[in-house]
Amino acid sequence: MTGNHKDKSITRRRALAVTGGTVAAGGLAVAGYQAAFADTATTTAEEATTASASASESSGCMTLMSSVTEGPYYLDGALVRKDITEGKSGVPLTLRLTVVDATDGCTPVKGAAVEIWHCDAWGYYSGYTTANPGGSAPAESEDGSTADDNTYLRGYQIAGANGVVKFETIFPGWYTPRTCHIHVKVHTGGQKEDGTYEGGKVNHTGQLFFDDSIAEEIFTLEPYSKHSGSYTTLDDDMVYDGGGASSGLLTLKAVRKKDPSKGYKGFLTVAVDPDAENTGAGSGGGGGTPPGDAPSGAPGGTPSASASSYGVRP
Numbered sequence: 001m002t003g004n005h006k007d008k009s010i011t012r013r014r015a016l017a018v019t020g021g022t023v024a025a026g027g028l029a030v031a032g033y034q035a036a037f038a039d040t041a042t043t044t045a046e047e048a049t050t051a052s053a054s055a056s057e058s059s060g061c062m063t064l065m066s067s068v069t070e071g072p073y074y075l076d077g078a079l080v081r082k083d084i085t086e087g088k089s090g091v092p093l094t095l096r097l098t099v100v101d102a103t104d105g106c107t108p109v110k111g112a113a114v115e116i117w118h119c120d121a122w123g124y125y126s127g128y129t130t131a132n133p134g135g136s137a138p139a140e141s142e143d144g145s146t147a148d149d150n151t152y153l154r155g156y157q158i159a160g161a162n163g164v165v166k167f168e169t170i171f172p173g174w175y176t177p178r179t180c181h182i183h184v185k186v187h188t189g190g191q192k193e194d195g196t197y198e199g200g201k202v203n204h205t206g207q208l209f210f211d212d213s214i215a216e217e218i219f220t221l222e223p224y225s226k227h228s229g230s231y232t233t234l235d236d237d238m239v240y241d242g243g244g245a246s247s248g249l250l251t252l253k254a255v256r257k258k259d260p261s262k263g264y265k266g267f268l269t270v271a272v273d274p275d276a277e278n279t280g281a282g283s284g285g286g287g288g289t290p291p292g293d294a295p296s297g298a299p300g301g302t303p304s305a306s307a308s309s310y311g312v313r314p
Contacts, residue, residue, distance in 0.1 A: 108163025134176025135229015205280025
């Protein structure tokens with residue numbers, strides 16, 4: 001079923017993507033807008049507890065979900081950084097992902113590089129800022145931010161000994177015909193170089209998803225409400241297969257239950273096979289390749305001229 005969001009702005013089209021192979025989920029609550037981006041929210045003790053909990057779920061994480069398409073808006077050269085917002089406005093989202101080895105008792109994967117990318121509140125991706133997100137939305141240039149049109153809402157984080165990475169971003173918007181989502185890749189074997197991540201291989205490509213009731217409430221807020229049109233729910237999405245956490249559905253906890261504008265925390269554990277390789281380019285597993293995985297007027301997998309220095313995969 002599709003929810004019709006009239007007079008509701010959605011400036012977020014790309015959301016960090018986490019792959020299949022997700023096996024355990026949980027949430028953490030914090031107080032206040034600043035806490036949503038606080039660096040001290042996670043203690044060593046909490047991380048150790050997470051790693052222990054992941055190991056106890058070994059029977060579940062041994063089953064990996066199929067990889068899904070990376071979509072047409074992937075760009076090489078994303079920066080290694082925790083905060084990927086670059087001033088883009090939206091509801092704060094702190095994303096905490098734990099990468100574990102599904103072939104070795106769900107032990108944390110130290111050094112795994114997790115890469116995410118997603119649209120802004122109106123459905124625009126960096127590198128593709130003229131692609132029409134569907135419905136009615138202001139031009140991306142009208143958001144008033146100083147974000148770099150080639151790099152916003154894209155980034156890497158490299159896991160420590162506990163397999164944990166954290167990102168500070170915003171709740172993604174939507175674009176036709178997709179539900180709200182974040183893309184994700186898990187890399188191993190490479191290294192940080194010149195501010196990005198080089199070498200190694202992609203072990204998994206997937207997408208993260210959001211509960212419909214939470215997404216629809218957020219889309220009534222500014223700046224999302226300036227994007228009106230038909231929003232695709234999880235049941236009608238062409239990629240999400242209804243498997244809950246194992247299919248990438250995030251567990252979300254509001255910073256303030258009575259005020260969703262203050263932000264959310266999302267948590268998920270991702271089980272991968274470090275010996276496997278799946279870039280997601282041209283792959284249609286886990287729900288099939290979306291027809292373009294793009295809104296009408298999309299550039300057909302070609303980035304804007306200003307993004308030509310960032311290689312794009314078909």
